[in-house]
Amino acid sequence: MLNSIRPKNRVIFAYLLIPVAIYVFAVFVPLVTAGYYSFFEWQGGPNKSFIGIENFKTLMNDEIFWMSFQHNIFLVIACIIGQIGLALLFVLMINSKLVKFKGIHRTFGFFPSTIAAVAIGFIWTMVFDYRRGILNWILEFIGQEEHTKVWLNEPDLVMLLIAIPLIWQFIGYFMIILLSAISSIDKSIIEVSEIDGANAVQRAIYIIIPLIKNTLLVCVTLCVAGNMKAFDHIFVMTTGGPGNASMVMALYGYKVSFMQQNMGYGSAISIGIFVLSLLVIGAFQLVTKVLSSDKEVV
C-alpha cells in the first residue's frame, strides 16, 4: 500500500482496539489460563499442585493421544478432498449453463450446515443402524445381505463412516464461500475466454481456480482448523468408540477433563492440540506456497 494512502498509526490503533480487546479477553486470556493449568496436577477444586512439565511428558508417551492425532489427520485429508473438493465441483457445476434450479441447489445444499451437530449425528447414526438403517436396507435390497454389519462397531471402518456425515454437512458451507468468491470474478474475463474457445473444464482449471486462490487457501485453513478440533459428531455417534477406534483429540481432552476429572492433564492435551494444529496449518500453507507460483501481495 502506498504511503500516501496508509492511515496514521493512531487511526489503525483506534480501529483495532475494540475487536482485539474483546478477542484477548474472551479467547486469549482463557487460553493462557488453560496453558497455566497444564503445569499442574489438578483434579478440580481449589487445590492444585505444581508439577512442571510432567503432564507434557505424559502426553508425549500417551498412545491414545497420538492415535487420536492420526484420526484427526485422516479427517483433515478426507475433508479437504470431500468438503472443499466436492464443494468446488458442485459450485462449478451449478454455474454451468446446463443446470437448472440453481437457486434450489444453493439453498438446499447449505441447509445441513445450519442444523446442530447433535441432529446430524443422530440422523447418520440411524443411517448406519444395524436393524433399521438405510445402508443395510440398501444392501439387502441389492442382494448383498452378507455384507450387512453393525457399522459403527467396526473399529477399522468407523473413522471412514464418521467422515461421511462430516463431509456431507459442510459441503454446502464451503459452497457458499466459494460461490461468493467466484461471483466476484469479472464476467468479462470469462466471456473472453469463451470466445477464445476454452471449454468449461479449461475455464475452470486455468481461469477460475487461480482467481479464487486466496479464498481457497482460506477454506483449506478453515477446514484443517475445524477438523483438528472435531468433536460434536463423534461425540454423538460413537463417543470415540468402539473402545478408542474413533477417538479424536478434542474428545480425548474432554474425556480426560470432565469424565476422568483430570483437569491439569486435560489442559495439557488442549495445548497439545493447539500446537499440533499450528504445525499442521503451517505445513499446509508452506506446501501451497511452494506449489503455487504467485507471490503474496501485502
Added chain:
Amino acid sequence: MKTIQTKLLAIFLNVTLGIFSLSCIFPLVWMFYSSLKQKRDFNANIMGLPENPSFENYVRILTNADYHIFESVLNSVRTTVLSIVLIIFLGFIVGYILSRVRFRGNRILYVMFLMGLLIPIHSLLVPIYVVFRATNLGNKWFTLIIPYVAFGLPIAIFLVEGYVKSIPVSLEEAANIDGSSFTSTLFRIILPICKPILVTIGIIQTFATWNEFSFALVLIRDQRLQTVPLAMTQFTGQFSSDYTKIMAAMLITMSPIIVFYFVFSKQIIKGMVAGAIKG
C-alpha cells in the same frame, strides 16, 4: 453428436446435484413427519411415514410453561443478532487492515487471530468460566455476546482478508487521489464491494451462534436467560429420550432461522452473487 453429448452431460449434472440437494433437505422433512409421531411408533418404524399423524407433541411443548420456549427464542434472537452485527462490522475492519496495511505487529495479530480457530472449545470451558466469574460478567443478558463475537471474529477476518486481496489496489489509490480519507474509502468504496463475503459471513455465523451450546451451558445459570440449545436440555431425561418430542422442539426453535433463511434466500443469493468488480 455434440448435442447428445451435451444432453447426457446435462442429465448427469442435474441428477447428481439433484440427489445431493435432496439428501440435504431430507433430514428436515424426516424430522417434521417424525415429530408427528408418538415415541412408540417412531421407535417401531424410524423411516416410515406416520400412521396417525398428530400435532400432539407440539401442543404439549408449547403449552408447558416449564419449557419457556418463547423466552429462550427471544434470548437467542437477541444474542445472535447483536453478535452477528458486531462480527461483521469488526471483522470487516480488522480483515481489511490486516490485508492491506503494513504495520508492526501485522503478522503477530494475524497469528493471534488464527489461534482462535484452533482451540477446541471444551478446553476453554473452565478457564472462561473462571475469567467471567472474576470479572462478574457471567450470567447476564449480554454475557454470551462476548465469546461469540470473540470466536466468530477469526473466520470473518480471514474471509475478508482473502477477499480483499483480490481487489486491485488501484481502487483505493484512485479514491485517495480524489481526496477521500481512509475511513471514507473504507466504508464508502470497499465495504459495498465486500458485500458478498460479508453476507456469507453473516449467514455462516448466524447459524453457528444460534446453535452454540457449550459456552451457554457454562456461562448462563439463570433459566430465564437460557438460549435455545440450552432450553432444549429440558427434553432429555437421564435415561429416556423422547426423540419425537425432541424433534418437535428442535423444529419449533429452528423455525425462526429456517423461515428467515428460506424467505430471504433469494436476496441472500443475490447479495452474494452480485458485486462483480469492474477492472
Added chain:
Amino acid sequence: MKKKLVSVFMVVFLITALFAGCGQTDDTTDTSTEDTSTDDTSTQDTSTEDTSTDDTSTEENGAYTGELSLMHFSTSEESEGNGGSDGFRTMVTEWDEANPDITLVQNVLANDDYKTQIATLAAADDLPDVFLLQGMNTRAWAEQGLVMDMTEIINSSPYNDQYDHSFFFPFTYNDSIYGLPVLTGGTTTVVVYDQAIWQEAGYDTFPETWDEVMEADAFFEEQGMDTIAFGNSGKWQANSCFLSAVGNRFTGNDWFYSMVDKSGAAFTDQEFVDSLQFTQDIFTSGVFNPDFNAINNEDARELFIAGDASAFIGGNWDVSYIQSVLEGTEMYDTTKFAVIPQPAGADATTRTHAIGMGFAVAINSKLADNPEKLAAAIDLAYKVTGPDFAEYVGANYALGGLTKVDNVDLSNFDQFTVDFYNYSYVDNKACEIYDSYISSAVWDVLNTDLQMMLNGDIDPQTVAENAQASYEANY
C-alpha cells in the same frame, strides 16, 4: 414496496427482541420461585405432610431469609418416566412453599449436562449451595474440601434411625460422610424376560445358569429372535448393568470393599480377571443381539418390547419405561424378572444383584460460614431424603428411598410392580454398584477397554492391567 414492508417488519421484530432482553433484570433473586410453582404437583398435601416436620423446620428457617441455590437433574421430562425424580421434584416444591421467606434458586439440567456443569463448577470452586454428588466423585471432592462433612448432620437428623445406613457407603471417605443419599435405590442389574416365550423354550422361569441360557439360544435363533437384548453404546452399561453383578459372583463382596478401601485387592486379581473372561466369552457367543455396542439401553429395551428379543438386561430405569409402555398389553402379564444367571466357575456368591443409590444431596463446604443458611440447606436435605419422600415414592411407585418406611402397602399395586419390588428388595441379595465408588478416571479407562473386549479385540488380562494402572495413578 414489498421489500420495504419486509425490512420494516424485520426492524420492528429486532427491536422488540432487543428490548425484551434488556427488560430482564440480571438480578437473580426473583427468578425461579415461579419456575417451581408452575409444576402441577399436589399442593394440597403440603399442609398435612408438613406437620411431621413442622417443629424442626419453622424454628430453624425462621432465622434465614435470602437465597439458596440448588442444582439437580430431575427435569420434568425425566420425572415422567422416573418415580424417584418425580418424588424429588415434589419434595422440593413442598419445601419451597413451606419456606416462603427463602428464595430457592434452582438450576435443573439433563443428567449428562448436569455432570459437565457440576464438574466445571467444582473445578472453578464455585459449586451451588446444595447439589447432587455422585459416589465416584466423593473422595476427590472431599479431599479438595469442596463438600461439607455431613456426619454430624446425619447423626442429628430426626430420621436417623430410619435411614438404611448401607446406602451411605459410597459417600463415605475417611470415616466421614459427605452426602445424604437421594432419589431411589434401585437395582442396576435385572433380567427382564417374557415368561410365555421362555416356557416354549422349555423353561418355566429364567434359567439359573448361563449354560442353560446357551441351550435356549438355539431355540430362539430358529424363531428369528435374539435371546437377550443389551445396549452398551454409552460404555457404562456393561459395567453398571452386567459386570457389577457378574464380578461379584466371582470375587465376593470383600474383594470390592478392599478395592474401595485400598487394602490390598487389585483389578488383576485372578477372580476379577475370570469375571472379565467370562464376560468376554458370553458377549462373543452370540447370545446377545449383534449390535450391542452400537445401540444404547433405550434401543435395546425396545427390542424386548417389540418381541425381537426374549429377554433384556438393564436397570430399574429401564423397568420403569417398560412398565409404562407394556401396561395393559398381554405381554405385561407375562413379563417377569430374574437375577443374572450364575456363570460357570463362579462360586463366591449367588443370586446377587447390584443395588444402591448413585447420588447424594451434598452441601457446599462454604456454607459453614453462614449458620442460618446452612440450617436451611440441612432442612432441605432432610426433606428430600426423609420419610415424606419415601412415603411418596412408596405409595405411588413402590420404590424405596433412603428412609425406610414400614408397611409399604403393596396391595394397591399390580403384579408387575409387586414382582419388581420383591425382586429388588426381598428375594435376592444385594451387592455394590461398581461405579458408585472409586473414581471416574478408573471407570472411564475400564469402560472403554470393556467395549473393545466385548468385541474380542483386547484380552481380559490387558483390560485388568490397564484398569489397575489407572487405579494406582488416580485413586
